[in-house]
Amino acid sequence: MSDSFTISIDGRPVAVQPGESVLTAARKLAIDIPTLCFLEKCGPLNTCQVCLVKLNGKLVPSCGTKVTPGMVIESETEEVHEARRTALELLFSDHVGDCLSPCHRLCPLMLNIPLMLRHLEAERWDEAIATVRQALPLAGVLGRLCHHPCEQGCRRGNWDDPAAIRDMEKFVTDQDFQKPETHLIPRKPATGKRVVIIGAGPTGLAAAYYLAREGHSVTVADRQAQAGGSLRAVGENQLPVAVLDREVALLARLGIDFKFGVELGQHVTSEGLARGFEAVLITVGELAPAEGAKLGLALAGNSIKADPNTCQTPLEKVFAAGSAVRPQKQLVKAMAEGRAAAECVHRFLGGQPARRPEKPFSSLMGRIDPGELKAFIRSTHSGGSVAPCDRCAGHTRPEAAVESSRCLHCDCRSSGNCVLQHYAQTYGANASRFRAERRPFEQQLQPGGIIFEPGKCILCGICVKLTEMAAEPLGLAFIGRGFDLKISAPFGLEVEAGLERVAAECVQHCPTGALVFAEKKLAAANGRGATSVDGNSAESGQTA
Amino acid sequence: MPIDLTIADAAVARAGRKPEALIPILQILQERYGYLPEEALRRVCLTTDITPAAVAGVASFYDMFRMQPTGKHVVRVCRGTACHVAGAERVEDSLRRHLQIPNGADTDRAGQYTIEPVACLGTCTLAPVVRIGESTLGYTTAEKVPELMRDFLANLATATAVKSTEDQGEHRPGVRAEIHVGLGSCCMAKGSDRLFHALRESAEAGGVNVAVKRVGCVGMCHRTPMIEITTAAGKGEFYAGLSPEHAAALVQRHFQPRGLVQQARRVWTRVLDSLLLDAPTEQRSVQHFSMSKRDPAVRAFLDKQVHIATEHFGKLDPLDLDEYLAHDGFAALARCLGTELLARPHPGPLPQERENPSSVFEQSSVGDSSCDSRTSQSRRKLSPLPGGEGQGEGEATHTSKITQSLLTSAATREAIISTIEKSGLRGRGGAGFPSGQKWRVVAQQTNDTKYVICNGDEGDPGAFMDRMILESFPFRVIEGLAIAAVAVGAREGIFYIRHEYPLAVKRVRAAIAQLEQRGWLGESLLGVGAPLAPTQGERVAKPDGGQPQSYPLKLSVFEGAGAFVCGEETALIASIEGERGMPKLRPPFPAQAGLWEQPTLINNVETLALVPWILRNGAEKFAAIGTAKSKGTKVFALAGKIRRGGLIEVPMGTTIREIVEEIGGGAAAGRRFKAVQIGGPSGGCVPARLADTPVDFESLREVGAIMGSGGLVVLDDTSCMVDIARYFLQFTQDQSCGKCTFCRIGTKRMLDILDRLCTGRATRPQLEELERLAVQVGAGSLCGLGKTAPNPVLSTLRYFRDEYEAHLAGRCPARKCTTLIKYTINGDCTGCTLCAQHCPVDAIPTTPYAQHVIDDAKCTRCDTCRLVCPHNAVEMK
Numbered sequence A: 001m002s003d004s005f006t007i008s009i010d011g012r013p014v015a016v017q018p019g020e021s022v023l024t025a026a027r028k029l030a031i032d033i034p035t036l037c038f039l040e041k042c043g044p045l046n047t048c049q050v051c052l053v054k055l056n057g058k059l060v061p062s063c064g065t066k067v068t069p070g071m072v073i074e075s076e077t078e079e080v081h082e083a084r085r086t087a088l089e090l091l092f093s094d095h096v097g098d099c100l101s102p103c104h105r106l107c108p109l110m111l112n113i114p115l116m117l118r119h120l121e122a123e124r125w126d127e128a129i130a131t132v133r134q135a136l137p138l139a140g141v142l143g144r145l146c147h148h149p150c151e152q153g154c155r156r157g158n159w160d161d162p163a164a165i166r167d168m169e170k171f172v173t174d175q176d177f178q179k180p181e182t183h184l185i186p187r188k189p190a191t192g193k194r195v196v197i198i199g200a201g202p203t204g205l206a207a208a209y210y211l212a213r214e215g216h217s218v219t220v221a222d223r224q225a226q227a228g229g230s231l232r233a234v235g236e237n238q239l240p241v242a243v244l245d246r247e248v249a250l251l252a253r254l255g256i257d258f259k260f261g262v263e264l265g266q267h268v269t270s271e272g273l274a275r276g277f278e279a280v281l282i283t284v285g286e287l288a289p290a291e292g293a294k295l296g297l298a299l300a301g302n303s304i305k306a307d308p309n310t311c312q313t314p315l316e317k318v319f320a321a322g323s324a325v326r327p328q329k330q331l332v333k334a335m336a337e338g339r340a341a342a343e344c345v346h347r348f349l350g351g352q353p354a355r356r357p358e359k360p361f362s363s364l365m366g367r368i369d370p371g372e373l374k375a376f377i378r379s380t381h382s383g384g385s386v387a388p389c390d391r392c393a394g395h396t397r398p399e400a401a402v403e404s405s406r407c408l409h410c411d412c413r414s415s416g417n418c419v420l421q422h423y424a425q426t427y428g429a430n431a432s433r434f435r436a437e438r439r440p441f442e443q444q445l446q447p448g449g450i451i452f453e454p455g456k457c458i459l460c461g462i463c464v465k466l467t468e469m470a471a472e473p474l475g476l477a478f479i480g481r482g483f484d485l486k487i488s489a490p491f492g493l494e495v496e497a498g499l500e501r502v503a504a505e506c507v508q509h510c511p512t513g514a515l516v517f518a519e520k521k522l523a524a525a526n527g528r529g530a531t532s533v534d535g536n537s538a539e540s541g542q543t544a
Numbered sequence B: 001m002p003i004d005l006t007i008a009d010a011a012v013a014r015a016g017r018k019p020e021a022l023i024p025i026l027q028i029l030q031e032r033y034g035y036l037p038e039e040a041l042r043r044v045c046l047t048t049d050i051t052p053a054a055v056a057g058v059a060s061f062y063d064m065f066r067m068q069p070t071g072k073h074v075v076r077v078c079r080g081t082a083c084h085v086a087g088a089e090r091v092e093d094s095l096r097r098h099l100q101i102p103n104g105a106d107t108d109r110a111g112q113y114t115i116e117p118v119a120c121l122g123t124c125t126l127a128p129v130v131r132i133g134e135s136t137l138g139y140t141t142a143e144k145v146p147e148l149m150r151d152f153l154a155n156l157a158t159a160t161a162v163k164s165t166e167d168q169g170e171h172r173p174g175v176r177a178e179i180h181v182g183l184g185s186c187c188m189a190k191g192s193d194r195l196f197h198a199l200r201e202s203a204e205a206g207g208v209n210v211a212v213k214r215v216g217c218v219g220m221c222h223r224t225p226m227i228e229i230t231t232a233a234g235k236g237e238f239y240a241g242l243s244p245e246h247a248a249a250l251v252q253r254h255f256q257p258r259g260l261v262q263q264a265r266r267v268w269t270r271v272l273d274s275l276l277l278d279a280p281t282e283q284r285s286v287q288h289f290s291m292s293k294r295d296p297a298v299r300a301f302l303d304k305q306v307h308i309a310t311e312h313f314g315k316l317d318p319l320d321l322d323e324y325l326a327h328d329g330f331a332a333l334a335r336c337l338g339t340e341l342l343a344r345p346h347p348g349p350l351p352q353e354r355e356n357p358s359s360v361f362e363q364s365s366v367g368d369s370s371c372d373s374r375t376s377q378s379r380r381k382l383s384p385l386p387g388g389e390g391q392g393e394g395e396a397t398h399t400s401k402i403t404q405s406l407l408t409s410a411a412t413r414e415a416i417i418s419t420i421e422k423s424g425l426r427g428r429g430g431a432g433f434p435s436g437q438k439w440r441v442v443a444q445q446t447n448d449t450k451y452v453i454c455n456g457d458e459g460d461p462g463a464f465m466d467r468m469i470l471e472s473f474p475f476r477v478i479e480g481l482a483i484a485a486v487a488v489g490a491r492e493g494i495f496y497i498r499h500e501y502p503l504a505v506k507r508v509r510a511a512i513a514q515l516e517q518r519g520w521l522g523e524s525l526l527g528v529g530a531p532l533a534p535t536q537g538e539r540v541a542k543p544d545g546g547q548p549q550s551y552p553l554k555l556s557v558f559e560g561a562g563a564f565v566c567g568e569e570t571a572l573i574a575s576i577e578g579e580r581g582m583p584k585l586r587p588p589f590p591a592q593a594g595l596w597e598q599p600t601l602i603n604n605v606e607t608l609a610l611v612p613w614i615l616r617n618g619a620e621k622f623a624a625i626g627t628a629k630s631k632g633t634k635v636f637a638l639a640g641k642i643r644r645g646g647l648i649e650v651p652m653g654t655t656i657r658e659i660v661e662e663i664g665g666g667a668a669a670g671r672r673f674k675a676v677q678i679g680g681p682s683g684g685c686v687p688a689r690l691a692d693t694p695v696d697f698e699s700l701r702e703v704g705a706i707m708g709s710g711g712l713v714v715l716d717d718t719s720c721m722v723d724i725a726r727y728f729l730q731f732t733q734d735q736s737c738g739k740c741t742f743c744r745i746g747t748k749r750m751l752d753i754l755d756r757l758c759t760g761r762a763t764r765p766q767l768e769e770l771e772r773l774a775v776q777v778g779a780g781s782l783c784g785l786g787k788t789a790p791n792p793v794l795s796t797l798r799y800f801r802d803e804y805e806a807h808l809a810g811r812c813p814a815r816k817c818t819t820l821i822k823y824t825i826n827g828d829c830t831g832c833t834l835c836a837q838h839c840p841v842d843a844i845p846t847t848p849y850a851q852h853v854i855d856d857a858k859c860t861r862c863d864t865c866r867l868v869c870p871h872n873a874v875e876m877k
């Protein structure tokens, strides 16, 4: 059009039409300005203030600021980012919810436990094994040997017994191995990059598991004749050899190549390997006294020297992890080290600086009081933990389903599908920057299947506007003022009363987990909804 | 009890069915039911275009609406700045205890009393202020509470309803002597209305021919009730602090009563007077309340002042239109309409008969005081509109020439606007935006419909300038608004006045009604170009050679419903449109798209009150006052820890020191002036060492304060700066509309940290976070409220960091933060048991003749024991 003009964002010119917003202009340049309260059809609501940009030395919300000729905008600068991050952090200081459940956050391998338990409760066995394998290497082994820090933090434990999380992992894998074709986690297309891992103990195997799934071609070498390292020393009653063998076989099915009887410093050298592979990862386990010197690697004491943040040794292309670098006492932690090393190597292979995986962002609700716990317990199985009989090999299916139904689902229904969580993750927001008294947890379970959690409402106003635009008979309104502001239907009625016409639309556009459909309703509603319960993407921090 | 829904129907019938009728409807319901019954609200939704969501949103937004019935009596406690520094919290605590109102509730179980905190009652010089029912009580203290309530109940029982003073605008023809009684809110709070009636009765009874006349605020709110007597001989004298009992003596003292008996009595009072010269206060005769302009205190208070917005203060009956006309009223507007007014003579003491215009109030009025030129049927002299050729006192011929040239409306507008521009007038509502520039933007819009709004929301706690101007000079503000309307081409004007100012609302409404009655509003401004009502004495002169234009203007009053943020212009507009007062992102500015999306000019009360003067006296004359960038005068409400509080109008550029020390007389005896808080919740604290800072927009900004609306609260060494910062944050937090993240949550988080500081629980990292967050809240908030909310914190951090440090270490140097202090009784205690008797929470066991001991766990730090102890044995550490 003739009256179009250009403005500049971060020094880049962009052609715009009069009447357009700065946000729209930025999107043309593929600049991802975060927005929470912006929905095209509602027009700018200007409540969240996370879309700030800098104009003439002042911060202005980009969604509501119209372009003018000659405008100069700053968007991706540290100052602007800090303001956006602060807005997010302020929202979280008044946010009642956990994106990820406490157990999930406590699992060093970040297994989405409540998701696994929901699948089990609903007897979705395939989904259950997929969830477990997604996060855990050697899941059958962990299901027996893990010291289960997750259970220590399980909220159900504040009521009666924690959920039997580790047992459920065992149950899921045992089930799976009874099937003719065991579940195989998908591999990404081959990258053509070759990695060699020296040491087939827990750290090495874990690293191999993640790297292979990324499409790299992985070779694992060990001086022993079998994979497993220290796991081979565990007694049969704790870890039957058959289980370990099955798990290793699964790794082989993933395409991992095993070479046995190969000893570093004797048959191969790091330098030599570095010439033949794109990356070398040393996971040889705890070094015997004086053993280190033979490896031909820089040492720190009797351990291999590696940067804790990148797992890199001073040698180019050579990484090290696990007990060879720092003794690991717990199996799951040793595997988590393998996962971290895999991420470092993976990034390195992709041409990026090596870095451990980011911790997935999670809002934190903190301690909950007995009254609130009751609200959580409401919709779960009321009994204590279900143990399998003494002679039995493990839980039966019905037992597992009951045990799983004891889970309180401490995670957020929207996790993985929540705009707030997404930007908190991207902006590295610190959910507990502002310590403050928390509002009580409140959950309105509406008869029609909507769940409203006022504590997760960021008062963006989208639902209020949508009900107004749809001329809802009752509608929703902002009630009160200032810090006491809230969303409600008029005359003290619960929200569903105000959502006769646009319930689905409001749920869809609510940027957080404040307005969601309960699972059953969700199954009926098509499209987007399903992910909010199955939300795998909550595992966004993983290499997967 | 079933709800009488006919009330709801009547409210709808009165206010209308459109969505914008919502707030007026709710106001009627609130007034009639005492709260908003759900049935009534549902009824309103059924019978109007108003949606349930709108009702729920709006009813819960504004402070004045309640969803629960109140107790039989409503006790309003001021939480404004002046009251806060004067110890309002203790008064509130004491009231709660005395009225047995449980914590967390606002009404006692028996449903007798409801306690309602108010942001500011607008009578700050009397702080701490409490309003019970209709009566306002000043200088309250915690220990006086039981007495206050006793008096209140006693008054109720005897049913001595206070007579209204609102219909007292008549004149008594032929009367030469007058008694002027200041009847502003402050004055009335101190009983000037009762004094007014007592004086009338005394005059009547004594058969004295004197007019007892209501006038507006006299400025010296700290000495109210205030009266001025002008005798036929033109002698002016005035009295401060009189009570109704003095009325008879006063009348006798000044006026010749008829009859011998009275004569004799008069002699007798004289004798008494001389005898009582040194008697204690209660027995003092009226003479002791007399002040004269030679009184150094009065001189100091008045000398530095220049009265423009408050021109003729203490002189004019607020609602006497003829008197306003006789004092140049509406001359400026008439000229803008290309005409002149012929005023009818003002009855009352004629100035030329006076020996000298001796009223102290007149001392420093600038400009061509009409009093000198006032003659019977005098044709008003008009100076040419600057921007035309030449200035100064214009000749009549010259005037008509100019007038003629103004007849095309574009030229008229241009002349008005360029005068305002040249005068350098900047908005008095806070930001100091150049008014001429704003007017021009509105004038340039091509829309048919435009609006002008007078912003009288004045929610800044500790400020009451706009209240006083509206109460005292309603016609002047109307004139200013009308001129603005003509200049920008608006046909509709709205006064937005907060409902906490009932007297201001009443007077502006009455003034508008008078003008409408005269045919001066509505169809045709000042009746120009329209047929005149024949009964009225004045007529509009048509200057030779031109037909005056008729300009239609409709004025109305919109009462705010209690929300500080509605002073922000976009929130104000939302509120007039019947919505929650939530600000919107600007641009678009109201000047482009405001009320109903039409161009809207919003100006502050004081800004508009200055306009007529500027047009009458010329831009240059206004620009000659003040500093390079801040022209003219500024009205301040001077309150807090100061000897002489009140309303003052000083030239821009007057220093803080001049205001505090000369005009205000400095801090109280034995106290040290520490800082002034300027600009209220958006402003900052300027320390005493920067007292030579001139008050103008730029200088104040430089030192971290802002002009704001003009609240000026003086703080002394008993004021804790951390507590002040916390106080303001509490206020903004409470008043935040809640729309945007930074303000809704950010101010709360800042307040959390300040709370920790004031209770000795804060850590250094938290103090650092406070500072960081303050900057971010200021940068990231959507509207002015949030953007300026951190100012009180930032400015106290800048100048009083040592006090923050002390609080980190668990000390409050000013001994204000109650958790950081402790009450003990020392060895001087004689065991008189007084403290034990007075302690409201029984924290002191009665141990006659033995040293008393305070149970610290029970002690609420109410300070009563310290105040009652005759031996100064109670210590505060």
Ligand SMILES: Cc1cc2nc3c(=O)[nH]c(=O)nc-3n(C[C@H](O)[C@H](O)[C@H](O)COP(=O)(O)O)c2cc1C
Pocket (backbone or CB within 6 Å): B426, B427, B428, B429, B430, B431, B432, B433, B435, B455, B456, B457, B458, B459, B460, B564, B565, B566, B567, B568, B569, B570, B602, B603, B604, B605, B607, B608, B709, B783, B784, B785
């Ligand atoms: C939170 C807030 C409160 C305000 N309160 C008032 C007020 O009470 N009175 C007023 O005149 N202006 C107030 N203002 C300023 C107005 O928004 C507006 O700038 C002013 O009325 C314009 O008039 P002026 O140009 O004559 O100053 C307030 C602004 C904000 C942000």
Ligand code: SF4
Pocket (backbone or CB within 6 Å): A095, A096, A097, A098, A099, A100, A362, A363, A412, A413, A414, A415, A416, A418, A419, A420, A421, A456, A512, A513, A514
């Ligand atoms: S609403 Fe979003 S941010 Fe909040 S807990 Fe749920 S997923 Fe996390």
Ligand code: SF4
Pocket (backbone or CB within 6 Å): A101, A102, A103, A104, A113, A114, A153, A154, A155, A156, A157, A163, A165, A406, A407, A408, A409, A410, A411
């Ligand atoms: S109750 Fe469920 S989600 Fe919550 S901590 Fe325990 S296992 Fe995890």
Ligand code: SF4
Pocket (backbone or CB within 6 Å): A456, A457, A458, A459, A460, A461, A462, A463, A464, A487, A506, A509, A510, A511, A512, A514, A515
């Ligand atoms: S419920 Fe969701 S859509 Fe509605 S205001 Fe809250 S966050 Fe926004």
Ligand code: SF4
Pocket (backbone or CB within 6 Å): B565, B582, B583, B735, B736, B737, B738, B739, B740, B741, B743, B744, B781, B782, B783, B784, B785, B786, B787
């Ligand atoms: S800054 Fe405060 S008052 Fe202004 S819009 Fe935001 S929340 Fe509302």
Ligand code: SF4
Pocket (backbone or CB within 6 Å): B823, B835, B838, B839, B840, B841, B842, B843, B844, B854, B855, B858, B859, B860, B861, B862, B863, B864, B865, B866
């Ligand atoms: S001991 Fe003194 S200060 Fe404490 S509560 Fe009693 S009277 Fe008040």
Ligand code: FES
Pocket (backbone or CB within 6 Å): A034, A035, A036, A037, A038, A045, A046, A047, A048, A049, A050, A051, A052, A061, A062, A063, A064
């Ligand atoms: S303010 Fe722009 S997206 Fe919320």
Ligand code: FES
Pocket (backbone or CB within 6 Å): B078, B079, B080, B081, B082, B083, B084, B119, B120, B121, B122, B123, B124, B125, B127, B128, B129, B461, B462, B463
């Ligand atoms: S009346 Fe209390 S501060 Fe204004």
Ligand code: FES
Pocket (backbone or CB within 6 Å): B182, B183, B184, B185, B186, B187, B188, B217, B218, B219, B220, B221, B222, B224, B226, B468, B647
């Ligand atoms: S003197 Fe009474 S209001 Fe000012």
